[in-house]
Amino acid sequence: MGLLVDGQWQDKWYETEANGGRFEREDAGFRNWVTVDGRAGPTGIEGFKAEPDRYHLYVSLACPWAHRALIYRKLKGLEDLIPISVVNPYMGEHGWTFADGAGVVADPVIHADYAYELYTKAKPDYTGRVTVPILWDKKTNTIVSNESSEIIRMFNSAFDDVGAVSGNFVPAELLQEIDDINTFVYSTINNGVYKTGFSTTQEAYEEAVIELFAALDTLEARLAQQRYLTGSTITEADWRLFTTLVRFDAVYVGHFKCNLHRIVDYPNLWGYLRDLYQVPGIAETVNMTHIKQHYYTSHANINPTRIIPVGPAIDFTTAHNREQL
Ligand SMILES: N[C@@H](CCC(=O)N[C@@H](CS)C(=O)NCC(=O)O)C(=O)O
Known part of the structure; x- marks a missing residue:
């Protein structure tokens, strides 16, 4: 580093x-x-x-x-x-x-x-x-x-x-809402897990971890009403949240001490995460071996033994039933 x-x-x-x-x-x-x-x-x-x-x-x-x-x-x-x-x-x-x-x-x-x-x-x-x-x-x-x-x-x-295929994840009518969600999710969740995990004082850690879980609670409530962050279609805001959520239980809970809850403990976020994971092509972009190897072995000051935990056993492929929303 x-x-x-x-x-x-x-x-x-x-x-x-x-x-x-x-x-x-x-x-x-x-x-x-x-x-x-x-x-x-x-x-x-x-x-x-x-x-x-x-x-x-x-x-x-x-x-x-x-x-x-x-x-x-x-x-x-x-x-x-x-x-x-x-x-x-x-x-x-x-x-x-x-x-x-x-x-x-x-x-x-x-x-x-x-x-x-x-x-x-x-x-x-x-x-x-x-x-x-x-x-x-x-x-x-x-x-x-x-x-x-x-x-x-x-x-x-x-x-x-x-030659790209069609598909626009930032439709003009949703742009402002997407940008607003991105700003919130970036600071509290995407970068929030890093702020939590890389803190070097108790105070900084607690500040970040509390902000992180307050944000997850907010999104949990939002996703009770609608399938995706801006409504019924997947937008950029969802893909930006997804890459943090998919790593959360495997690395951020343990390695970064983001451990108030796991994503699997949030019914809506957990269903939403599986929903996105099951979009054709997405599973191929997720490499849990590289994810776990990187975090647990690269930050020796956080995990000096460099032992990579075997778990958790997570199945992203089970039915999410969110098409009903
Ligand atoms: N703002 C950048 C951040 C990218 C970033 O920080 N990547 C990490 C890997 S997850 C990295 O390469 N870190 C190396 C370092 O900070 O020295 C982006 O979103 O592209």
Whole structure:
């Protein structure tokens, strides 16, 4: 676990001391957008036109942020248009690597051993954390974006004219509601589990864990009335929540001490989670082995023995009965 400082890799854990033991996530450093015609997107520079086999996606199967991109790649039929590489689930002193292992897919583009090489290739003096997902442009040899929330907005529509399948997870009439839910879910749940697990004081931990479960309670009530977060259709807000929920009982309850309840204890959230898991193609994007290996072995200060628990036994395939809502 570490970061780049002026293009040099340093092995360093997150800084929480300055902030009362609170984990603060750094903003992503590459914020360009692939667009239909190559014009600039909401942030960044122009020049990234949607074209087949121009872009390469680097993911960790363990990572909930990268998982968003994998889900969109699947649902939008982008697999032939945008190939992927998969990092080793163990994130140690060199950060993410392409070291051989089950499920690892090496880097065919710049033949990197370490993910940080992609960052220094794109920007030799890069300073910041080396995170996945990474959307790489093979034409200009740079990182388009390392911000999952923006990568999925691109995948949602930018490739529609060059072979993506139809499907819009941010319909205009729901956009404001989706953005509002995303803001709430990001802070309290998606990042909330990390704020809880990476806390280094009791006070910071309790603050985060209470906020997290208050948010889950709110969503539990909401999902009693409607099948998905914005109503009767699946939107981006659901996929963004899904990647945290699917990891919750297997890693966040134990490893991150998010243990007031499990997702299986919430009837509506648990049915909703199975409902999303059972959408065709989604189960293939969930790799519980990489998920458990990554968390339990990479954070030695949280789990020094690096023992990976065998359980819990969870079956995401049982009937959810939420079509009645
Ligand atoms: N804002 C980024 C966050 C991505 C992120 O933090 N990914 C984690 C893996 S789950 C990572 O690569 N962490 C490495 C580090 O923080 O050093 C996004 O949503 O794409």
